[in-house]
Amino acid sequence: MTDLFSPLSLSHGPAMRNRFMLAPMTNQQSHPDGRLSDEEYNWLTKRATGGFGLVMTCASHVQSVGQGFPGQLGIFGDEHIEGLTRLAAGIKERGAISSVQLHHAGYRAPKDLVGTPVCPSDNPETGARGLTLDEVETLRDDFIAAAVRAEKAGFDGVEVHGAHGYVLAEFLSPEVNQRTDRYGGSSENRSRLLFEIIEGIRAQCRSDFQIGLRLSPERYEQSLEEIIAVAGEVMRQDKIDYLDLSLWDVTKEPEDERFKGRTLLSCFTDLPRGNVRLGAAGKVMSGPAAASVIEAGCDFVSIGRAAILRCSLTLWRKASLLWSSVGVMAA
Template sequence: MSHAGLFEPLALTRGPAMKNRFMLAPLTNQQSYPDGRLSDDEIRWLEMRAEGGFGLVMTAAAPVQQVGQGYPGQLGVFEDLHIEGLSRLASAVRAHGSLSAVQLYHGGDRASPELIGTPVSPSENSRNGARSLNLKEVEQLRDDFIAAALRAETAGFDGVEIHGAHGYILAQFLSPTINQRDDRYGGSFENRSRLMLEVIDGIRSQCGDDFQIGLRLSPERFGMRLAEVRDLATEIMRTEQIDYLDLSLWDVTKQPHEEEFQGRTLLSYFTELPRGNVRLGAAGKVMSAALAASVIEAGCDFVTIGRAGILRHDFPEQVRRNPEYDSPSQPIAVQHLQDQGVGQDFIAYLRTFPGLVAEEGTRT
């Protein structure tokens, strides 16, 4: 597929098609209210990405339980009071012709003790004092993922993405090192993947026929094993209960960490899998038109854009106009970020990433 192919529509099994192949990554921005309600700053930030041409605009990770909150200023989807702001956002995104999705998340043992008290995990974790969930709580967690999807549907979103990556709670259940349970949610690969599959099946059965479900997976770090994640992706795509699989690879060009799989890209282990009607995309340091096109050429159906979408709200439009487009060099001036709809709380968070935001008074 050529550079022009990035702008071909992408039909999904359920619901409307993406108008192009660009998906906005779920980006932590810390701009919402302490109770999880969306702020005007966060709505503006996301609406500008829809206006800038993204085919699908996704929210930051939204906790399905308050005890799953990992960051201050994180939007929520765990109470009905969140629906009003989510409805405003869904309408704003739709007005610009983009699809919308809420990313459903639970931090598990990576949740913030300062915000929620004692974190919870598949198993007790002495590193941060997380306690193990009992069986009834695991079932409640599953039901709360489903209830959160129903809130997103009520708010008018086209769908949700289930966050099964980055060592958060669904990935913690998958991990053979973190998950030390001896019930039906622990032990074998089948048991460790059970919760994720039950969440997918529950959302599919309780939400409407046109409601879209995505899943984010990362095949490395946090105890993940590439072979297991690949087998899981194979099974999930075989059943076609989801509409798209969003791979978070840290770098779309990298080789696997595990020595036995080196010699080819990590991405290639997934693009070769049979996917039926499930669409496949990947994220990881895609900052230019050329690299975005290369992800599609490597066999993906869409490309997920993170930091490049912060630096330019209209990254897709920039790529459409210029096949040689590359993101602005860093560090980035505060005024530039403000012009891109990045609020003060988000800028403060971005300052925690070395070399990203220029010091005050610096010209860039």
């Protein structure tokens, strides 16, 4: 348990007081226009009070057409800055690093919320419309502008959501992305938007502003081999502070037969990471399970469902020790 509660420095900004990151969880508590509610404020600040080293907001959409859920926190307009400023201050007052997850739902945006959703290419299965080249560039700029709003609101950093089949993952997908311009075709082209967003945030935000990236290597027409390559390149470039892997289960084997016989997590812990910190999420429901993620080679662990049940890490640690002593394993 000692390693879980030791501080973790990052390349930019403050250090995490421990190895626990609150995973970004969308709980549909904000107002219909994306403004912060008291309920969402209380949910997040209580996790900071409970002891998490980094408290991440829910997925916060950078364009109105990118809304993925009712009651989703917004960061696509200056009208959101007031609530975000209150939230950043509340998290930081309680000793945690504060971060906003930047999100766009892409073809997964519900039609009853956004009308016609957008996607890298026309998508008959979902009815999503392909973005024009000008719209792709606007999307890039809106991710960057959202990060600037987060900085203005006082957050320590942002996490770029490139996982779970949302718009940036759709650009990465060789099946979903059928573009023929500089944002489609080769793996380099399909990852171009992601790298341009990271570069733009790093250029336009202050020097100590933190940048994280969330990737998921499977499902939603992703290529594990390509996501490994993207992860390796983004860590090589050393422009982000941490890579946050969403694995659904940190102990699982890859679905891709070519990578069987090892854990999915090991495909990434084996990569050179330079100054970039690496963390993972996926069915981490006890102290021993969290410790095993660190032992497997990660620097921190992202906690989701367990954080809903136990906002205090002190209580979480006591419960985990009890589970371990009686041999009970979390589901």
